[in-house]
Amino acid sequence: METSHQAHHTEESLDNLHSGFHHMQAAHCENGVTTALLKHYGIHKLTEPLVFGIGSGLFYIQLPFMKVNGGPAISFRTMPGLIFKRTCTALGVPVTRKKYTSPQKAMQELDERLAQGKPTACQVGVFYLTYFPKEYRFHFNAHNLIVVDKQGDNYIISDPIMETLVSMTSYELQRVRFAKGAFAPRGQMYYPGDNLTEATDEQIRNGIIKGIKRNCRDMLLIPGSFAGAKGIAYTGRQIKKWKNKLGDDKARAYLAQLVRMQEEIGTGGGGFRFIYGAFLQQAHAYLPIDELLDVSQQITVTGDKWRGAAIQAAGIYKGRLGSQADYDDMGNRLIEIAELEKKAFKNLQNAIKKAKSLV
Numbered sequence: 001m002e003t004s005h006q007a008h009h010t011e012e013s014l015d016n017l018h019s020g021f022h023h024m025q026a027a028h029c030e031n032g033v034t035t036a037l038l039k040h041y042g043i044h045k046l047t048e049p050l051v052f053g054i055g056s057g058l059f060y061i062q063l064p065f066m067k068v069n070g071g072p073a074i075s076f077r078t079m080p081g082l083i084f085k086r087t088c089t090a091l092g093v094p095v096t097r098k099k100y101t102s103p104q105k106a107m108q109e110l111d112e113r114l115a116q117g118k119p120t121a122c123q124v125g126v127f128y129l130t131y132f133p134k135e136y137r138f139h140f141n142a143h144n145l146i147v148v149d150k151q152g153d154n155y156i157i158s159d160p161i162m163e164t165l166v167s168m169t170s171y172e173l174q175r176v177r178f179a180k181g182a183f184a185p186r187g188q189m190y191y192p193g194d195n196l197t198e199a200t201d202e203q204i205r206n207g208i209i210k211g212i213k214r215n216c217r218d219m220l221l222i223p224g225s226f227a228g229a230k231g232i233a234y235t236g237r238q239i240k241k242w243k244n245k246l247g248d249d250k251a252r253a254y255l256a257q258l259v260r261m262q263e264e265i266g267t268g269g270g271g272f273r274f275i276y277g278a279f280l281q282q283a284h285a286y287l288p289i290d291e292l293l294d295v296s297q298q299i300t301v302t303g304d305k306w307r308g309a310a311i312q313a314a315g316i317y318k319g320r321l322g323s324q325a326d327y328d329d330m331g332n333r334l335i336e337i338a339e340l341e342k343k344a345f346k347n348l349q350n351a352i353k354k355a356k357s358l359v
Contacts (some may be wrong), residue, residue: 021119021148023158023165024048027271029144030077031057032160033046033121034084040119042196043091044050045204053279054090054207055083056214057158058272061227062179068182069139071257074110074235076268079217080123080142080183081190086214088192090207091199097190106187110147111115113191119148119158123188124177131159131166165202204287212283212352215276219345229342236334243327251327252317259313262306269310280348291351299342302337311334 026032038046052058059078066073083096083225086154088095100106113120125141126132129131146158168176178189180284219228226234235258242251262269280296312330315321 003070007198009107020117021146021158023148023161025163026160027275028057028084029160030080031055031275033144034087036160037084037121037225038087038091039120039194040190041192041194043093043199045199045284046087049082049085049275049279049282050208051205051271051273053215053283054204054211055086056097056211056218058084059218059227060229060231062231062237062238064226064234069257071254072238074258074261075308076262076272077142078263078276082084084121084144086205086211087281090210091203095190096193096195099185100187101172101189103178106177106189107170109175110189111150113189114150114155116146117149118191119146120189120191121146122177123171123185123190124176125181125185125203126176128172128175129159130168130172131157131162134177139179139181141179141181141185141307143344147189179341201286208286209352209355212348214262215350216345219341225266229293229338229345231338233335236331238331240328240331241336243322243324248322252319252322255313255330256317259310259317260353264312270303273299273306277303287349287355289354291347291354295344295351297350298340298347302340302344305337305340309337335357 002284012211024032024036025049026035026040026046034051035046035048052107057078059076062073063073068074070105085095085097087093098106098109100109110120122145123141124143124145125139126143127137127139129137129143145160148158148165149156151167153170155170155173157164157166157168157173160262170207177189179185198213214338220226222230225231239255246254259298277296277300280292280299284290284292286298309330312321312326312333314328316326323333
């Protein structure tokens with residue numbers, strides 16, 4: 001059934017057809033969808049880093065008693081949909097979100113919005129996205145894209161991961177909207193209100209403060225040892241045990257899972273730190289507290305260290321490394337990152353207390 005490539009328009013013709021919608025490529029799908037969709041409906045001040053920070057997108061958790069695709073259940077992101085919801089709430093933007101039991105109804109209601117010229121976001125599964133290279137297709141159901149228009153049986157898609165607009169047939173779009181498994185999207189579509197008024201600097205400033213406070217809470221104050229900075233250290237300690245506990249093949253597979261969640265699904269470890277560092281730099285324009293710039297540098301350093309950890313993990317699962325000392329090195333890298341992020345977010349906590357005097 002995967003014949004849509006024959007029906008895909010050229011990149012140039014797609015862009016010409018849909019000049020009313022400005023496609024944006026982004027580092028992370030939900031950031032990109034939120035930024036592009038709000039711009040289309042009237043809010044132009046937001047950037048991807050501001051959306052990520054206001055939406056408190058930085059997160060970490062390892063659920064010790066749960067497995068995903070046979071590996072550890074690790075997430076570098078908040079629950080799907082929260083970045084969009086939190087950003088809209090901060091700006092006073094109404095949000096509609098719908099899930100369906102009937103694929104026919106889900107497609108019909110999407111078609112009705114598109115017929116009115118209203119681009120609409122959908123949560124979908126990645127595995128059957130025909131325009132993705134095969135090596136990027138995983139059973140991951142928290143991907144976000146915008147359906148811009150419908151031409152015959154082809155839906156015009158703005159996927160923030162792609163350089164340009166792409167298209168899918170109705171069969172293909174329905175299949176990814178109703179993918180099975182964890183976080184099954186159940187035809188989920190969502191959108192802001194129409195004809196929005198531009199966000200004020202005060203709204204953005206208050207959104208930044210609330211977003212930072214929430215992110216400090218998530219990285220420092222969640223009880224237990226599995227979430228936030230404590231969760232990163234927990235994973236580091238676990239990695240040191242994997243070789244002896246699981247054997248080489250399974251230990252390598254677990255590390256592959258970690259890197260996949262970190263670097264290939266939703267930007268994860270290093271990428272999220274670079275976005276958050278950019279957020280703190282941009283936040284400084286609204287909150288002129290120099291400590292924000294200091295923490296931005298600290299978070300960027302941890303981003304580099306996450307990338308270094310990914311390279312170390314890749315060396316192990318590809319067989320170039322594999323001794324217990326290599327696993328110890330990998331675990332110690334995460335424990336070091338945990339300590340650095342704990343310090344950075346404590347500094348950020350202190351910095352944001354100063355913000356009260358500026359608002």
